[in-house]
Amino acid sequence: MFSTMIKKIKWIIPNTSKKGLVLLCASLALWSNLAEAQTEMNSTQSEALKAKVKKLADATQTISSDFTQFKHIDFLSNDIESSGVLKFKAPDMVKWQYTKPYNYSIVFKDRTIFINDDGNKSNLDVGGSKLFERLNRLIASSIRGDMFDEEEFSMKFFTDTESDLVHFSPKDPQFSEFINAFHIRFDKKGEVVQVKMIEPSGDFTRIEFHNRKTNEALSNADFSQ
Amino acid sequence: MRIFLSSICFLLIFGCASYPKKNNFKVVTKETPPQNVLNPYFSNPDKDYVYKANIDALGNKIGGLFIIKKLGEKTHRILFTTEMGNTLFDFSFQQNGFTVNRILKELDKKILINILKRDLKALVLEKPAVEQVFSKTNNRLIETNILSKKHYFYFDSEDLKDIVRTRNGKVIVKHHFANIENDFAGQINITHENIQLKITLTALP
Numbered sequence: 079m080f081s082t083m084i085k086k087i088k089w090i091i092p093n094t095s096k097k098g099l100v101l102l103c104a105s106l107a108l109w110s111n112l113a114e115a116q117t118e119m120n121s122t123q124s125e126a127l128k129a130k131v132k133k134l135a136d137a138t139q140t141i142s143s144d145f146t147q148f149k150h151i152d153f154l155s156n157d158i159e160s161s162g163v164l165k166f167k168a169p170d171m172v173k174w175q176y177t178k179p180y181n182y183s184i185v186f187k188d189r190t191i192f193i194n195d196d197g198n199k200s201n202l203d204v205g206g207s208k209l210f211e212r213l214n215r216l217i218a219s220s221i222r223g224d225m226f227d228e229e230e231f232s233m234k235f236f237t238d239t240e241s242d243l244v245h246f247s248p249k250d251p252q253f254s255e256f257i258n259a260f261h262i263r264f265d266k267k268g269e270v271v272q273v274k275m276i277e278p279s280g281d282f283t284r285i286e287f288h289n290r291k292t293n294e295a296l297s298n299a300d301f302s303q
Numbered sequence: 304m305r306i307f308l309s310s311i312c313f314l315l316i317f318g319c320a321s322y323p324k325k326n327n328f329k330v331v332t333k334e335t336p337p338q339n340v341l342n343p344y345f346s347n348p349d350k351d352y353v354y355k356a357n358i359d360a361l362g363n364k365i366g367g368l369f370i371i372k373k374l375g376e377k378t379h380r381i382l383f384t385t386e387m388g389n390t391l392f393d394f395s396f397q398q399n400g401f402t403v404n405r406i407l408k409e410l411d412k413k414i415l416i417n418i419l420k421r422d423l424k425a426l427v428l429e430k431p432a433v434e435q436v437f438s439k440t441n442n443r444l445i446e447t448n449i450l451s452k453k454h455y456f457y458f459d460s461e462d463l464k465d466i467v468r469t470r471n472g473k474v475i476v477k478h479h480f481a482n483i484e485n486d487f488a489g490q491i492n493i494t495h496e497n498i499q500l501k502i503t504l505t506a507l508p
Contacts, residue, residue: 149388153372153380154351160386174387179507180355182366182386195357195366256389275388279405283388
């Protein structure tokens with residue numbers, strides 16, 4: 079297989095060294111293996127995933143989970159890492175509490191956004207925009223995984239042995255200017271384990287969830303500013 | 304009447320006195336203007352400069368992360384995102400150029416972009432055009448020109464502590480650097496005196 083590939087590439091790029099070609103072929107082979115590992119679902123599989131996630135989401139009243147966030151910006155040497163605790167209470171109360179490397183919390187409830195920035199409390203004005211409100215509704219849905227809205231997104235479904243992955247692309251051009259796509263990864267139970275928000279520039283925020291506890295009692299005080 | 308005229312003269316003479324004069328700095332005539340880096344705080348291309356930021360504009364507070372990277376000899380990129388990672392603005396500063404790579408629609412106002420352009424150009428420019436040097440005991444004041452405006456770089460011994468933009472001898476904008484260690488400023492405050500705008504940057508540990 080390798081020698082055939084090398085011959086073909088040699089024909090396309092005649093001045094490439096043999097060492098370079100071997101490296102190129104090795105990476106191509108690796109890449110194609112990785113691509114094969116994540117296969118696109120057929121419609122029966124995707125309908126089954128939607129039904130599984132929806133059933134779980136409907137049965138979910140509260141979620142409490144640790145999270146680690148990685149902000150990837152192409153021109154930076156390292157991703158910016160932060161972490162904290164996420165709390166969710168149905169239908170749409172959400173609190174993101176960052177504890178590292180800074181203390182910051184943002185609470186979405188009663189159609190208002192409450193911020194506590196290391197003791198300084200405020201309501202976010204930029205966050206009060208319709209765009210941010212909508213984004214939060216999506217975040218609340220994405221935590222539960224229940225955002226299979228065909229009017230709002232075009233979707234692509236992928237699967238591998240460990241997890242399922244859905245790519246959501248907003249159909250509204252105004253929204254896609256802000257977020258180009260959401261990639262949500264589910265474990266085989268149908269719980270969200272990772273959310274990736276991709277910006278039009280290609281920079282993205284990846285949030286990984288751990289120690290998820292479902293339907294444990296959460297009071298309103300858990301969502302205080 | 305005489306007193307009135309004298310007070311007017313007094314105001315004219317001292318009210319419009321230059322910034323160095325008001326602060327008792329004396330011009331250094333012998334010294335040739337320095338050609339080296341005046342502001343080293345964003346000069347390492349290997350470093351990701353990440354600051355927790357608070358912008359207080361006319362009572363509206365926006366929090367987020369300020370991300371600054373030196374990308375070339377005279378190029379810096381400055382990006383402001385929310386804590387959750389959504390980009391609010393993304394600017395590039397070249398030697399003589401400025402590019403808005405991205406800005407949230409709600410912030411896309413010419414007047415705001417111009418203010419940020421001036422403030423941030425002064426924040427990252429390493430070698431501004433030096434016009435004069437002043438001194439007072441251990442302190443030096445270097446008069447420069449950035450985007451056609453007078454800016455004074457105030458050094459306390461070797462450390463750059465302030466960059467002050469003035470108009471008619473009065474402070475318009477002050478960049479204050481604190482918690483300085485090894486060419487890195489842990490705390491930066493950009494304060495406007497003529498409009499209610501303050502940008503506070505605290506380096507992430």
